[in-house]
Amino acid sequence: MANGDIQDPIDYGSIVRNNLMKRPGYMPYCGEAHLVRLSFDGTQFVCTCGYRTEFTEDFIAGYKSRWHTPEVAQ
Numbered sequence: 453m454a455n456g457d458i459q460d461p462i463d464y465g466s467i468v469r470n471n472l473m474k475r476p477g478y479m480p481y482c483g484e485a486h487l488v489r490l491s492f493d494g495t496q497f498v499c500t501c502g503y504r505t506e507f508t509e510d511f512i513a514g515y516k517s518r519w520h521t522p523e524v525a526q
Contacts, residue, residue, distance in 0.1 A: 464511070472515055480505070492520075 453459075457474045464470050471478045479489040482499040490497035490505070495512065497505040507515075 469507075469511065473518060476519070 454475065456476060458476070460474050462473070464473050468480050472480065479491065480497055482488050482490060482501060482503050483505070484499065484501055484503045486499060486501055486503075488499060490499050490503070492498075496507060
């Protein structure tokens with residue numbers, strides 16, 4: 453765990469998914485080999501080049517529940 457990670461014993465299936473669920477503010481890199489971080493558009497993570505992640509709806513629902521609620525400061 454890195455400094456600032458939340459305690460969560462669940463393995464979400466990949467390093468990127470674990471980071472998304474356990475590291476506040478984490479954004480993955482573009483999947484088209486661009487060394488830029490993606491942004492969250494409310495349904496998936498996207499790049500200005502057009503790359504878009506394909507996380508399952510249930511994973512995105514969990515992500516939004518954890519980080520995109522009124523109790524979580526943006």
